[in-house]
Amino acid sequence: MTTEPTTQTPSPSVAEQVRVPGRPAVRLAGASWVLRLRMLAVAVVGLALLVLVMAVNIGRGDFPISVGEVLQVLAGGGTRAQQFIVLDLRLPRSLTGVLVGAALALAGAITQSITRNPLATPDIVGITAGASVAAVSVIVVGGSYGALSGPLADIGVPVAGLLGAFGTAVAVTLLAWKRGIESYRLVLVGIATHWLLLSVTFWLLTLGDVTDAGRAMIWLTGSLSGRGWEHVQPVALALLVLVPPALIGSRVLGALQFGDDTARGIGVRVTPARALLLVSAVGLAGVATAAAGPVVFVALAIPQIAMRLCRTAQPPLIVSAVLGALLTVTADLLARTAFGGAELPVGVVTAVLGAPYLMYLLARRYREVRA
């Protein structure tokens, strides 16, 4: 987590005297953390809320199931019908929401930390725009010109999104590469590429007929509609593979915050550390975008919200992931149920829910925070 760079202490007796004022430290074998009770509390409350909202989300629908029964089914009980509805029909959708939200928020927290820019999201390496171009071309070309038919188009969209995201990320990195990666240059090249691809996306929207444009709009705002286990698995796998390196790499985030030169001066190997973090962020955001579309606002706002809730100096990773999952699932619940028969894409609701909260936190301004 976000500790100060640990100093080698000559003897245990000195180590006991070295304390961060007001913050108890946890020491386990060779590692040590600053214990932040507030962060812990936010994470625990967030997790509890997440389980509750998930249970409510799974329960609501044409065949309502109470929260208690949902939890029973998840623990292995319940009738056959309930098991089928919960485990096969509704759980995958909620799980996709949880994983996608967590992945996007984590990716956002990492990119905001390494670029030291509160506006930076995985967009800065063109993830969203690359995925959007690829997916919208499949939707528009597949729909209006009949080049791809039904089932093929359905598989094609996520796969195209994934390829688009990673292809763009690689291209941006190579274009910004000049004897190593400087984050300022990366940001500029990335945002330019983002605009280029976004313009192409909007141009594609004007090509097809209006129904295809509508389908593309739904994809572009991010949707969890009809997501099954086949969407859960890749995202879960990506999280399993990518979260550990991200958390290991995050050890240096505190040092990177002082700028590249200072970080280098206090002994951080900046280029490999940042490359590791960037690769994890790109992977997380790319897979999440492919699974649910670019669910807007999560990657941008959640790290900032988490930072203000925990009162830390930079976005906390794990809390961001928990809150990202919470926001996405809550938004999905509202998107499904709050508007009667009509179902909105989840990305619409994430922003409608998240933006006022971020505004409120900004207005309260606990203290000056400069990311």
Place this chain on the structure above:
Amino acid sequence: MRGHVIDPSPTPQGAAAPATNVTRAGDVRAMAARRRRRLLGLAAVLALLVVACLLSVAVGAKQIPLDNVWHALFQPTGTEDDVVVRSLRLPRTLLGLVAGIALGVAGALMQGHTRNPLADPGLLGVTYGAAFTVVLGIYALGVTSLYGYVWFGFVGALLASVGVFLLGSVGRGGPTPVTLALAGAAMSNLLYALTAVVVLLDSQALDVYRFWKVGAIAGRDPDLVVQVLPFLVVGLVVALANAPGMNALALGEDVARSLGHRVGLTRGLGIAAITLLTGATVAVCGPIGFIGLVVPHVARLVVGADYRWILPYSGLLGATLLLLADVAGRVVARPGELQVGIMLAVVGVPFFIVMVRRRKLVRL
């Protein structure tokens, strides 16, 4: 373009240099030389802009030779070329000119006030404020005229921007770069989401929105340009008056305050200028955001960190880029055309990336 790639070592502290008490004659000479180079560069950009204007009038589905353009501008006799030039090409070129200047200047102000290289003129919620009111007007009130879109868009842009400024200013300390940027991003996302709701509910609004969204300067009524012109002029004057204050703010708020600048006033004026410039442009042309993002970076690469130079360079470069992109859009898809918003990104991004790779970066 060689002419204005001049300043070999744009110093980040360039903003402060003119204010310091220079005593040595060498420094004075160096400063004079730098000023001369900057003026020459400005003249070169201006010349380029004139060329872009001429191209914009001459090139299109119907090619018009330059002597006929001249003829149409100064002694029209009602020939076919005269009609095309005076009723179609000229208004479009003028709109491109003012829109480019407005967006370039607004982008430079925006990046300066938020001190964020990712800021574009739409960051204060202007773009999506306009988008939301336009689609809302179509959905709820059945607005169908272009005039309706323009004024709905303008009002939306103003409201969103004022909202962001208030939101970024509450709490102690007034508006800071970070709160402004975040409040703007939050507002933009909120309005984008609401726009998406309306567009998904109403396919007629979607049909207008998807064409509005790409941004274009073609087919706009000349009267419309005249109507928004006062807002643009006022915005431009306020923006230029804002430049010395921006230089002080670039040193940090505390330093600026101790130098005797009224930080709150400077910020407020800057935001007002951005709102007027961007709001009016977005209302007429749709969101052409890319220009305001890229052009200030290019200007900074050329002249360093002095806003008194960045702002004019940004304006002129913005207009040049916009017009050239518009011409390119007419050439590539002849006899039809690609909207300028798309062409801008296609033309501008490779140029920008080459620029960013080759030059030493000037940080905000």
